[in-house]
Amino acid sequence: MSTILHRACRFRTFGQCYSSAVTPEAAAVLELFRSTGAYLQGHFRLTSGLHSAEYLQCALVLQHPTAAEKLGRQLAEHVRSLTSQPISVVVSPALGGLIIGHEVARALSTRFLFTERDPETRKMSLRRGFSITPGETAVVIEDVITTGGSTLDVVEVLQAQGARVVAAGSIIDRSGGHADVRVPRVALATMQVAAHYPDQCPLCASGFPLVKPGSRPA
Numbered sequence: 001m002s003t004i005l006h007r008a009c010r011f012r013t014f015g016q017c018y019s020s021a022v023t024p025e026a027a028a029v030l031e032l033f034r035s036t037g038a039y040l041q042g043h044f045r046l047t048s049g050l051h052s053a054e055y056l057q058c059a060l061v062l063q064h065p066t067a068a069e070k071l072g073r074q075l076a077e078h079v080r081s082l083t084s085q086p087i088s089v090v091v092s093p094a095l096g097g098l099i100i101g102h103e104v105a106r107a108l109s110t111r112f113l114f115t116e117r118d119p120e121t122r123k124m125s126l127r128r129g130f131s132i133t134p135g136e137t138a139v140v141i142e143d144v145i146t147t148g149g150s151t152l153d154v155v156e157v158l159q160a161q162g163a164r165v166v167a168a169g170s171i172i173d174r175s176g177g178h179a180d181v182r183v184p185r186v187a188l189a190t191m192q193v194a195a196h197y198p199d200q201c202p203l204c205a206s207g208f209p210l211v212k213p214g215s216r217p218a
């Protein structure tokens with residue numbers, strides 16, 4: 001494992017690496033990201049405005065159905081361990097949660113729904129005729145949790161419709177375990193992202209080109 005970690009961490013001098021303090025399972029997840037080109041290294045501007053040398057692009061690992069299925073199965077096992085209640089539906093926020101949520105639902109043999117944000121009001125809701133029966137047990141699945149805001153919005157949409165939300169899960173937790181979504185939560189890999197204010201960024205100082213990857217930094 002240490003070999004993998006060492007190989008994955010080329011910017012160690014710029015601060016704590018994603019993979020420098022993770023569990024063996026998280027290291028295996030990160031290795032899957034690395035092997036599929038989803039573990040990007042460079043100089044990235046995060047949504048927060050901070051700069052980072054590392055970036056996990058979930059879409060790039062989830063483009064491979066076998067990897068998506070494997071991650072979904074692992075996440076489903078963790079979710080199951082959080083609750084003794086039967087789970088009847090998995091719900092994810094579009095767009096990021098669609099593929100992994102679907103795979104978790106497959107592993108749990110439940111149906112799968114997704115929520116969408118109104119482009120103008122940003123309000124999250126179930127559309128397309130999706131509905132919840134009051135009393136149904138639900139879990140909420142995302143690809144990446146950063147603040148937990150999207151997962152929490154989905155939890156609230158479901159609770160407003162009478163669902164019992166028993167757990168939440170994500171592939172990656174970028175909050176270092178701090179995000180509170182008001183239900184038991186699990187992630188396959190929890191990490192504290194090393195990030196810098198632009199005026200203190202060693203990559204800026206070295207003139208390394210800055211990029212903003214994807215629509216939603218992971």
Ligand code: ZN
Nearest residue numbers: 051201203204
């Ligand atoms: Zn920078």
